[in-house]
Amino acid sequence: MSFEPKLLGFLCNWCSYAGADLAGVSRIQYPPNMRVIRVMCSGRIDPKFIVQALELGIDGVYVMGCHIGDCHYLEGNYEAVKKYEMTREFLKLVGLDNRIRLDWVSASEGVRFGEVVSKFVNDIKELGPSPLSGDSPDKDLINKVRAIRLAAGSNRMRALVGRERKITEEDNVYGEKYPLEKYKEIMSQAIIEEYERHRILIALEDESKSVKSLASELSVDPSIILEHILTLKGRAQVDFQEIIKNTPIYMRRE
Amino acid sequence: MTEEEKKEDDVRVGVFICHCGSNIGGLIDCKGLADYAGTLPGVTHSEDNLYTCSETGLTAIKTAIKENNLNRVVVASCTPRTHEPLFRECVSEAGLNPYLFNFVNIRDQCTWVHMKDAEGAYAKAADLVKMGVAKAEKLEPLDMIKLDINQVGLVIGGGVTGISAALNLSRQGFKTYLIEKEAQLGGRLNNLYKLFPHDIDASEIVNRLISNANNPKNLEVLTSTQIVNIHGFVGNYEVEITQNGNNKTLKVGTIIVAVGSSLLDPKGLFGYNGQNIITQYELEPKLKNNQIKAKDIVMIQCAGSRNDKRPYCSSVCCMTALKNALIIKEKNPDTHISILFRDLYTPGTEYEEYYRKAREKGIIFINYDVDRNPNVEENQVRVYNEYIGEDMLIPYDLLVLSTPLVANTDNKVLAQMLKVPTESNNFFLEAHVKLRPSDFATAGVFIGGSAKWPVDITESIAQGYSAASRASTILSHKTIEVDGATSNLPVYNKNLCSGCEICMKVCPFHAIVKNEDDEIEIIEALCKGCGVCGATCTNQAIVIKHFTDDQIMSEILAYGGK
Amino acid sequence: MEKVGAVMVVGAGIGGSQTSLDLADSGYKVYLIESSTSIGGVMAQLDKTFPTNDCAMCIVSPKLVETGRHQNIDLSINCVIEDVSGEAGNFIVKVRKKSLFINPDKCTGCGVCGRECPIEAIDIFNEKLAKYGATSVKYPQAVPLLYAINREVCIGCGICYGVCKAKAVEYDREDEVVDINVGAVVLSPGFDEFIPEEANLYGYGKYKNVVTSIEFERILSASGPYSGRVLRPSDGDIPEKVAFLQCIGSRDYSGVGKPYCSSVCCMYTAKEAVIAHEHMHQIKPTIFSMDVRAYGKDFDKYIIRAQKQYGVQYIRSRVSSIKEVPETKDLRLKYETQDGKIIEEDFHMVVLAVGLNPPDDAKYLAEKFGVELNQYDFAKTDLLNPVQTTKPGIFACGAFSSPKDIPDTVTQASAAAGCVNQLLYEKKGTLITEKSLPPEIFVRGQPPRIGVFICHCGINIGGFLDVPEVTRYAKTLPNVVMSDRNLYTCSADTQTIIKEKVQEYNLNRVIVASCTPRTHEPLFQETIREAGLNRYLFQMANIRDQCSWVHMNDWEAATNKAKDLVRMAVNKARQIEPIERIKLSVTPKALVVGGGISGMVAALNFASQEYETYLVEKEKELGGFAKHIYHTLEGADIQVYVKELIDKIKANKNIHVFTEAQMENIDGYIGNFKSSVIHGEKKERTEFSHGVVVVATGAKEYQPKEFLFGQNENVILQSEFERLLNETDQIKNKKSIVMIQCVGSRNDEHPYCSKMCCAEAIKNALLAKELNPDLEVTILFRDIRTYGFKEQYYRKAREAGVIFIQYDENNPPKINSDLKVEVLTPRNDKIYISTDWLVLSAGIYSDREENEELAKMLKIPLNDDSFFLEAHVKLRPVDFATEGVFIAGIAHCPKTIEDSISQANAAVSRACTILSKDEIEAEGKTARIDITRCIGCGMCIENCAYNAIELVDDRRFGTVASINQVLCKGCGACSGNCRCSAIDILGFTGEQIFEMITGRI
């Protein structure tokens, strides 16, 4: 039988959830593939929720909130945008970025709610099942997505995405608006770095490895792996274990 | 069975599937769904009823709780937005903490929208119930935050708005303080001569207001009083004030900001010199003791406003100009008065009629364009007239500038103390321009009069009353209950918090502060529970009660789990 | 213009710090201006330093801490010089102190802001091998330990403000512009290394495994990014074969690098090779060099040890190209060996020994201070006084005048201080403020009343162990009358709290449990002294660096350990006694032994500061070794200079000259020497007293036994050859001259380089060619060591047609009776050169018997080449271990005339730190002998490196040892093996240590 995508939707209580209810009251029909989790505000969505869902093999995740300016909590949806953009850039690293979507649905847009959900179901149908779905998804991809979830939850990324909007749209502590593209550059650089670092941490979980073996396992240039190992040593997450034939071996420390 | 809930690991969930007549039962097999629910981990009781929200449904829930001593309840039916309070009430009556209840929407977001796909709808309903039960297992008892209210109101600013707000509040029986910076009440009114549109004498209004203010029983007026600092939150404010030297602290429940606005300093505007080029406000006292002998008078509207420095209209200067012009015309009809204007704002019935009367009295109105301002020469004004296509020279021996009202310079300081925002022109920014014009986002603080936006007397009084009534919604309760599902920094996470203050910066309600021993503290009374700070906290120390990471993760795992 | 008794030192590297300390100790107010955010300069980046291989951090950080805390030094960091006006004696310098955006008075350097900053910027201190936050400190042991916000990379997120418990972050903190009025300026901005970016013919910047030597220093450093393990940047493996390429950007006439020789790369490359092998035994270093210029003291020995002990292989060749092997990222070097073979060899890693360029802001500083730069953009200095710039009152020391190593930099730093002394000596002590301290409360005999202050240090201690519990516990200990805890015990407001508590509880012992005493003990000692308590009634327990920070995830064990450390401190505190610092009077007179150039310059410097000076010369007249030298290589006329010096000395009433004199006896100690000299034909005897001694006894020219010297009158020395060239024109009818280098140097008898013979040979060769252009001059050499700017003369000699032939050490040239020289070339074919004159470049040697006599009198050691051994080759090059005695000139080791002059001025400056004071205070924590138990066995005397102990006869107890408090440093080597435990070290007495041991079961 044809592929029926498994979808998950995060709906904000005041606008999109109400929109969904209105679709119900108006008997708008749309496909039943999406299960809904109600949250008080789209700003409540933590990137790790979205990535966790994809990691479990869910084929698509839809985040919905109030239109900009309508948010019951004034600025919740502004924050949702920034967190969504970061998550998307992380997922681009493993080609899963087109399985998540962000949209604004107001309490009065019952019809539109049905349309956007149907469109999402069709788009995902076209895209096909998530590589992580099925009973034996490839282990490497699981580790990569897990690395993304840990990286997105890292102290550094949460600080950067937490301050992005206020700094680039209002003012930073020096009273200046920080240019957005420059901030985006810092973010993209940080995203790649934290992603690779967390892949190293996961790779070292089962056994201690050398820079070269990590480089081949993660297909990243060994000199970059070395730089990451130094930073992780600075954070006391990795430590030197021993030297075997001129090659230092590093182990995971918690 | 008392309110205290069962031990953590001994989770006993009860699931109630509603048929909602045929709205749900008509499409999917509710009985089957109830049986399926029974097989889920942690579920000790499941049943289906025709109308769970009906009296019988509610009693069914209560008896099930007692018989199976359930400590979690899940109802799968319509939308929580309408029925959650009802079911919370019901479980609470059965002795269960109202927050140990979870709602699953299988009607508006399931059966009603998948009518042609019964099988798909059933599968969806089953998953939703599974997710609902998973979250229910992780629910913790919460109690509404009770907040005792100090039923005393405070009004800052003794202008017409402030006095009306204070009178209104005190007449409702609330002890009210009215504090005013200057030595006497009245604000800008003391300076005016007559008031449009009925030419009532300003001093008459002022005296009436002041006399009312001075005698009612629970209103205390404190003039020449400055605010030093404001601590606390809705219902429990402590306002430190100084009145010529001695400091006092007022304990109040709500604060109404009615500090009004101030006059623009006209220096350098159209050659203002304070002698024969003056502003409308300087004209008022002159009219009062009629020192105006000038033969040719010219008035320039929008002097210093609606430009890029002050891109707004002060809404009162047009009517003031007309009023003063009419008064002069009345005194000596043969004075030539011409008013140079860009657009004349006389909205509503009475104001338009006032404008018509001025025209009839022979006051000349000349329109000028914004980028060809009239320029003032020795004793004539040169202005380009579009219709005749060239400059007109209008002689004057008195030039009156209609200058705009601007925000008080110390608004920022007061805003910081009250932790409320100010907009780009430094006026105070209300919660929502349409739906909550007299509230601030921060609960317990209200706004009225030209402190928010330059308005005339009638509008000021109206806004005064509105602010007073909004304040009374809080003052009229001894204690108010605030939803328990707020954000929280639990003790066990205290060492996780590094103090980076990102949560403080991202909370629009200023509900997160640093206390005196420099630790992050969440004022649950001010927290609305949106949870943004929880998703932003760099060290994941903040917990959002009733929507914790754990609870949401359990829903995701329930659905995605293999 | 009224002279000002203050000095500005620009640049706080090792040079700037030494000058500042000298001047501050001599009573001047010093304004030390540093452009970066911490002092220490390049030396702080080094792992180990040649020639002693001691760790840079071990020897430099005590000096930096002292500079940071000295009462007379006003240190400002992150500064820019904006404008300079005035002239010698009175300058006004406008300095902009750029804002750090962190309040220096509040910041305690706890580092939480650096850790929480989400930004990762390139760490320039670690040469881009690591990253640190936008808020950072230059390196962990930075002085002052202040964090700064790097505005370029900071995005202004505000996290550092939030997490800083001391509320030290101020984003709106402005720059501060201040006018400083000083009498003199010393420029010591250091150097910037050559970055081979453009010349990537060696693949730097393209190939990962090609690094510069400064990057390799950080790779070697134990506190560097790789924690001291030598790893390849490409894949983190340990490189077995490492190639070091010399002269990158130096001796380079192609215009990419600089034509001069950077003087230090030969030595630091040898050191890097040795240390790399020491860290990782599998590393086999190969050094590709031209001449190996190891000209300094013990440098040659170092090169020999590097080859023999550490397997360092030297290949005398210039590598023509480097290609990277793509898969393994190894590097294929192509080079030609001495005997003409072309070789391609793979190495795992290549280190480019980059030369030293003038500092990037050299032009800016020169223009601001109005000093001229030479053709290489280094500071132009006087030929015969290398610290004097072209502008009077402004001096330059260190690498700013020419590339030089640390010993020469430190010597020049003191020399610059010496010259400042000459300029401003009347104004000494006018601007420094003596702290007025309350009288010390008499506590001896009182029962101990101990106050304990436990520190949170923000979250650094409080976050990892239970501070309230430790405080409660401290209160329960016997004799503890008060204990409380504070957020930052070292902050200014807590100092006042400590003083109040001392009054309130009338404490007589104070204990602070916080960070390391190495940096904070002086601060708290000063505080309790201001509260009236003797400085030494203080103990610290290190519960941060040695407890909370190293046991972060073991809350309970860390708390227990902190309790133990506090109890051990309390136990020791019960035993401490107040210690009085001994004060000594100083006789403001100086003795200079040796009347050569060094001796004369020193004597004149002392005299110009109105110190009475005694100059003792054993010959009939003054002049010494330099008498028969006519010019220096750079063209300075030495004969005229020596004559001027002698006339000035004779005319100076403050100098008593004794010629044909021999020191009969010198006894006494620093500040209180009594000496007697036998002088003149009639051997009169004169006695005098003085406070300091400068040893400038010089050395002798080697009289060769080889090459038929003495048997054939046409075999002459360079000095004789120079006399013939200057005074006769015999050269005109000569056809061929052959010179042989390293005669009597770098052999087993004298295993050191005499440093000046190459320069002399080239000087004479150029002069000879000038007098007789078609004369054939051949120089047979082992290495031409024309270091620094002398390289240009070596180039001129080659262009003038002088033939240079390298000979191997094991088969030197042979000479037969008819002056035919046979030499074996590197391509080992034999050639014969007939010559009219065979000129031998004889080295300098030091006569042991002559020196031994003076050494015994002053109790100063000789090294095995019988030159005088200084206190520390790097950090105290002109001091002796015995206080009050200083060294200058070639008595210390062979050196050029201008270096001798610098060392003479340096010695005077070091001496002035003593003479400028009426009384000097000795170190408090010194040894004490209980003469009732001492049996006079003399075991302790051998162990004392400072000769502070001697046997005396005591009426009651016979011969007993007695310790000279002034000379004793308190190291305790003597007490260690005193059989009857008669010696104890105050501050670390046996009793106190026992209490600490037994206190903890």
Place this chain on the structure above:
Amino acid sequence: MTVQTEESKSSNEDWKPKIIAFLCNWCSYAGADLAGVSRIQYPPSIRIVRVPCSGRVNPYFIIKSLTDGWDGVLISGCHPGDCHYLTGNLVARRRFAILNELLQFFGIEPGRVNFMWASAAEGERFAMLVRKATSIVKKLGPNNKFEKKW
């Protein structure tokens, strides 16, 4: 007067050895500080006593420590040539060479007292040495050679 702490000696696996460490102020004490500054974790078994120079450590201190119940003794000074007092550490080296034989004579197991050199820049090496010393002493078990003094 000494005070008894509640820590008792259990001889099973989780017994933590108590080691006293005499560190010379200029090099090894600075190395220990650097281990702290770089947050290098090492077992909390040592209690550090600061001495001016390794030459100050009187053999009697070591013997007193052992007799008073410390399970191990660590003495660390500057690398030869680094000594702030020029020859202090060389004197110490000679002294401890002889003392080692004496300790064996007393029946003290080798490894219970160990001498080492750590410079101010070798934070990591200092931590490694502490780990090594702790594991050796742990293997040797509690020091019950001498009758307890408390």
